[in-house]
Amino acid sequence: MNDLVPDATPLLRAEGIVKQFGSVVALNGLSMELRAGEVLGLLGDNGAGKSTLLKILTGYMQPDEGTVRLDGEVVRFRDVQHARSLGIDIIYQDLALVDQLSIVQNIFLNRESTTSGPIKVLRRRAMRREAEILIKRVGVNLPSLDQPVGTLSGGQRAAVAIARVVQTNARVLLLDEPLAAVGVREAGIVIDVVRNLRAEGVSVIVILHNYGHVIDLCERFYIVRGGEIAEEGRIEGHTSESLIAAVLATRL
């Protein structure tokens, strides 16, 4: 793990991020960094500000104060597409699928391939062909790509969400509790895929509530409390119990 040299330029760095919702301070000057090629765990209680941080890092929200640096350069994400175009993508807890849309439509949601010209027509067959390849790469057998996602099992749904990210060739993947809604067997599939993505050079920030999964997946962790980083460290040497103790200790 010599890629964890602390003084290397971090891939993604947040500095002094402040975000308020009315009178509620969600993030209170939080600073953190993601290094190239690592899987970073964000731990902490509900309402600590972890999800808000991820939303800022993907351009879904703009911070009230503070800066985000990508490869050392200050970036200000205008919106989700902007962050995505810079190689940052996210999978939400609910996998962000529209149950009524087909597998193909979900994989290409808001990145549809269309004809050029004044009237842009969806290239449905081309998207279907590409979706077939992506689903094969993720390695899950799906009944029909025209089937609504609502008819799929938890693992199949996760596969669709992952195929969607694979399609964007993301450099940074953010995962907001990706294992909250899937069964044990399917959690194993998701963990394998995350490891494989990292092997391909994708850096990952993940929010997990199962500390066993944190030990399995992550190299480094931050404990978030009250919108600030309360503790950071390397996973090496930690057990689930010691992580839980660390999260609980920060409450005091």
Add this chain to the structure above:
Amino acid sequence: MAKDPRASVLASPPTLGARLIKSPHAKSFGEFLFRYREVSLLVVALCLGTYFQIMTGKLLSGANLLNLSQIMAPIAMLACPMVLLIAGGEIDLSVGQTFALAPFLVHFGQQAGIPLVLADILAVVIVSLVGVINGVVTVYIGVPSFVTTLGTFFGINGLTLIISNAEPVPTPGTGLYAMVFGQNWSLILWAVAALAIFHFILKHMRWGLYCVAIGGNYETSKEAGIKVERIKIGNFIFPAAVAGFAGILDSVTVNITDPLAGGSAIMFSAISAVVIGGTALAGGFGTVIGAFIGAAVLALLQDGLSLQGVNANAFSLILGIAILSVMILNVTLSRQLLGRKRA
């Protein structure tokens, strides 16, 4: 790449769910119906047509077919853009009132010396503002669209009554203008154009896909970066504009510009056509073709019952019973054909 990093995933067998679902290539007739829900409604429409033709012998006569088309066309025109709105999870109750307002705007425009076609365009643009108001109040202020459009429903009705003094006026326009904009068969041709345009938008363009996505899962659509506000407001503008245009055409057809034209009757007919056609009232699924056939079913019932000489007082009662029976038949039929799949 030395080795496929997803090897471990590829090595694991498909999940249980994947194996339980049978091959997508084997399709039963029930599955065919499930994919094309419009088919069972078309069967119902054909049965109704056959029934009224046998009972009255007049349904398929040229004069009556024209009459039938003129009953159906305004309903269909209002229903087609409404599919996008309802699939996107909203509703517009005010379309019957923009339908009545637009021809008066044309009337006043013509009196002010504006050429008729230009007056038509101006009238459609002005009633489109009703859609903008509906959209902005619903999307940005957060008033439920049912309430927003109920407000504009009354407001626009009042406006029409005030500017018209509650008096009908003759519709301007003769000759080629009238032939293109409403007389005889032109009305149903405009309805077919609306069908083609909105079907294309719904099934072949991003806009339609996003309507379904927003109606199915608003938050996810927003998180995916879809400009949900823009789509929703646009979805309110389409029905307002098309309803205004349909009102202008209809005023030419009947050759009178009536402040009491359209109203809640045509609004409810259009929304019924949308829902009968198979569009989910809660959003997430829409079919313009279904709505068009739905409009045909409603028009067939109205026209067929008049041909049978149903008493004017009993008309609504019988129409209501007929609509309920037809829909019970349609739902039962498709469930029977689908077997347990839909459960």
